[in-house]
Amino acid sequence: MKKSVFFGALAIAGLTAGVATAQSTLEQVQERGTLQCGSNEGLAGFAAPDANGNWEGFDVALCRAIATAVLGDPQAVEFVPLTSQTRFTALAAGEVDVLVRNSTWTFSRDTDLGLDFKGVNYYDGQAFMVRSDLGVSSALELDGATVCIQTGTTTELNLADFFRVNNMSYEPVPVATNAEGQQQYLAGACDVYTTDMSALAATRATFENVDEHVILPEIVSKEPLGPVVRHGDNEWGDIVGWTLMGLVAAEEFGVTSANVRELAEAPTDNPQLNRMLGTSGDFGPMIGLSNDWLVNVIAAVGNYGEIFEENIGENTPVGLARGLNALWTEGGLQYAMPFN
Amino acid sequence: MADITDAPRDGFRLSQLLYDARYRSMTIQVIAAILLMLMLVELVDNAVTNLAALGKDIRFSFLWSTSGYDINQRLIPYTSQDTHARAALVGILNTLLVAFLGCILATVIGVLAGVMRLSKNWLVARIMTFYVEAMRNTPLLIWILIVFAVMTEATPQPREFREGGGASMILWDSVAISNRGVFIPKPVWAEGSGLVVAVFLLSIAGIFVLRRFARKQQEQTGKQLPVFWISLGLFFVPALLTFFVMGRPISLEMPELGGFNFTGGVQIRNSFIALWLALALYTSAFIAEIVRSGILAVSKGQTEAAFALGIQPNRTMQLIILPQALRVIVPPLISQYLNLTKNSSLAIAVGYMDVRSTLGGITINQTGRELEGMLLLGIFYLITSLIISAFMNLYNSSVKLKER
Numbered sequence: 001m002k003k004s005v006f007f008g009a010l011a012i013a014g015l016t017a018g019v020a021t022a023q024s025t026l027e028q029v030q031e032r033g034t035l036q037c038g039s040n041e042g043l044a045g046f047a048a049p050d051a052n053g054n055w056e057g058f059d060v061a062l063c064r065a066i067a068t069a070v071l072g073d074p075q076a077v078e079f080v081p082l083t084s085q086t087r088f089t090a091l092a093a094g095e096v097d098v099l100v101r102n103s104t105w106t107f108s109r110d111t112d113l114g115l116d117f118k119g120v121n122y123y124d125g126q127a128f129m130v131r132s133d134l135g136v137s138s139a140l141e142l143d144g145a146t147v148c149i150q151t152g153t154t155t156e157l158n159l160a161d162f163f164r165v166n167n168m169s170y171e172p173v174p175v176a177t178n179a180e181g182q183q184q185y186l187a188g189a190c191d192v193y194t195t196d197m198s199a200l201a202a203t204r205a206t207f208e209n210v211d212e213h214v215i216l217p218e219i220v221s222k223e224p225l226g227p228v229v230r231h232g233d234n235e236w237g238d239i240v241g242w243t244l245m246g247l248v249a250a251e252e253f254g255v256t257s258a259n260v261r262e263l264a265e266a267p268t269d270n271p272q273l274n275r276m277l278g279t280s281g282d283f284g285p286m287i288g289l290s291n292d293w294l295v296n297v298i299a300a301v302g303n304y305g306e307i308f309e310e311n312i313g314e315n316t317p318v319g320l321a322r323g324l325n326a327l328w329t330e331g332g333l334q335y336a337m338p339f340n
Numbered sequence: 341m342a343d344i345t346d347a348p349r350d351g352f353r354l355s356q357l358l359y360d361a362r363y364r365s366m367t368i369q370v371i372a373a374i375l376l377m378l379m380l381v382e383l384v385d386n387a388v389t390n391l392a393a394l395g396k397d398i399r400f401s402f403l404w405s406t407s408g409y410d411i412n413q414r415l416i417p418y419t420s421q422d423t424h425a426r427a428a429l430v431g432i433l434n435t436l437l438v439a440f441l442g443c444i445l446a447t448v449i450g451v452l453a454g455v456m457r458l459s460k461n462w463l464v465a466r467i468m469t470f471y472v473e474a475m476r477n478t479p480l481l482i483w484i485l486i487v488f489a490v491m492t493e494a495t496p497q498p499r500e501f502r503e504g505g506g507a508s509m510i511l512w513d514s515v516a517i518s519n520r521g522v523f524i525p526k527p528v529w530a531e532g533s534g535l536v537v538a539v540f541l542l543s544i545a546g547i548f549v550l551r552r553f554a555r556k557q558q559e560q561t562g563k564q565l566p567v568f569w570i571s572l573g574l575f576f577v578p579a580l581l582t583f584f585v586m587g588r589p590i591s592l593e594m595p596e597l598g599g600f601n602f603t604g605g606v607q608i609r610n611s612f613i614a615l616w617l618a619l620a621l622y623t624s625a626f627i628a629e630i631v632r633s634g635i636l637a638v639s640k641g642q643t644e645a646a647f648a649l650g651i652q653p654n655r656t657m658q659l660i661i662l663p664q665a666l667r668v669i670v671p672p673l674i675s676q677y678l679n680l681t682k683n684s685s686l687a688i689a690v691g692y693m694d695v696r697s698t699l700g701g702i703t704i705n706q707t708g709r710e711l712e713g714m715l716l717l718g719i720f721y722l723i724t725s726l727i728i729s730a731f732m733n734l735y736n737s738s739v740k741l742k743e744r
Contacts, residue, residue: 108708109708145601146520146600151702171601172411188519232393
């Protein structure tokens, strides 16, 4: 009797497990009612909880945008802080639906890891930060330096290559998180802290004496950062990718959180904009969403430019210039595919 | 007669498997074994299917591709252009180094603490009780982080060793304790140094021969040789003589401040010190209890008999109590050595590049081969533990009670 109950339970467990994997990510998110978004454990300007425990930042805004597109509610996001070491495993295992965590788009991650990068929300590059009183003005003067580096990142490989190619020696001090790296760097356990330029600026912004630290001018790598999903669920990938495109396109067409409702009331003379905002065509249903999905998204989080300025722009403590992340019309690389 | 032997000759019936007590247990065991196998097959199959569903396969070829990352503490030559397998080997050696040194230090501290906890001196016994309880009732990770924090936050930065910086080197300017590690002089081996080392090793062998000879002589004639003084002389004099005759071939390279950091000498990194000390201190608390239990397991009559024969207390401990206590001590001590070795995988917390950080950390992250990497890690720890326990069991069989 007991045995048959045991086997029955096993069989049911097996069946439900089978059913769970057959469900698509979109269905899972809709059924759960929240989006599980893999985010940084705390990087000012990109993803960090504020004093009240609300997550905010540049990457967080993209998570909220996706949640709004799918569920209509920017607050329906559950943020799962992940370290650089655990992030891809967590995504592959289904612990998060989407990963927006300063992750660099690389060949092997996109192919061998079984993941899909769905665009670039920040074009970044690796840089070095040192104390200004060291008198170093170029990364080429760092021979013999001790360098703090986050382990499990692309920056680790770039660092090794940069020093090898320039015939310099260095001593790596591996750290697990940005917070640990910051603490080691401030304690003087390493001369240099290296990571993505944006993260360096964000970290530097939280220092007590910002002027005592400089970011060296060399950018030693390309770090295109973007949202990541599991390979194979293309419908879900489309939603993530086109939400990001929609944010960029909205900036290009001058749609802001302030005027989006007004523009969505009646068709304008821009046919692409009409299809984006659902006043003509039925682009929303094509990806399994309502026709006004982008209207809700932009009303909730703003367009790409607004998100940038609010979280990491020049008027914030992080103080990043648009640079490569300006629109293509303004000499940058941010370019949305046409809504046709 | 024939009737009696022939009577119970019944053919074997299938129902006997269930109703005959002679066969029933075997039936149950066979069924259990089959179920267990099926479950294992299901587990493996499940893993393979799910990996395939994610578009992943199981391959180990990543081990032979270029690793691309650097490792700070290397016992063998390694650059970022070597393979992942070599990076794993560097990590394995670092694990073994910290485990080996950790076991030695833990044993020394543990034996001292265990013996002192039994001391008749109230203060000493209480201090040791406090030490043992404080150490073994807090998580190891906290001790690792505490030692590391002390080493990085409370020690001066290398640049404070410059003129007027406020920090200075100790031991005649040969050792610098900084927040990047302890820098000690490095021996430089010039021509002829091999001879000095050979003479030194020979004199150590000589000491062993001497001790054996002295013991034999004592057993036969009762005469005691001044073994300690002769050993001490043997240890120093021949090697020093060769050293000066050969024109001082071994010199020391002192750590010097240059550029960003100390150059020259040997750097013992803070991550290593933190892990080593914390592992040793933590495990020593358990070893202290094992030693205490071993000593208490020797009946009091043994001590009293020794005292009645006029043997001094420290000789009693050395010749009578400890040899008997070892029998009780060694088996649990093996587990502690295994624990220490496995606990060394907490190294990642302070960035010590052990095998968990290289193969199980960076390599897995760069290649995305979690399952393969973790399998290899598991196999490594398994093999290491089995080897350690095999050696310790050999030792155990040499000290255990010989039953004839």
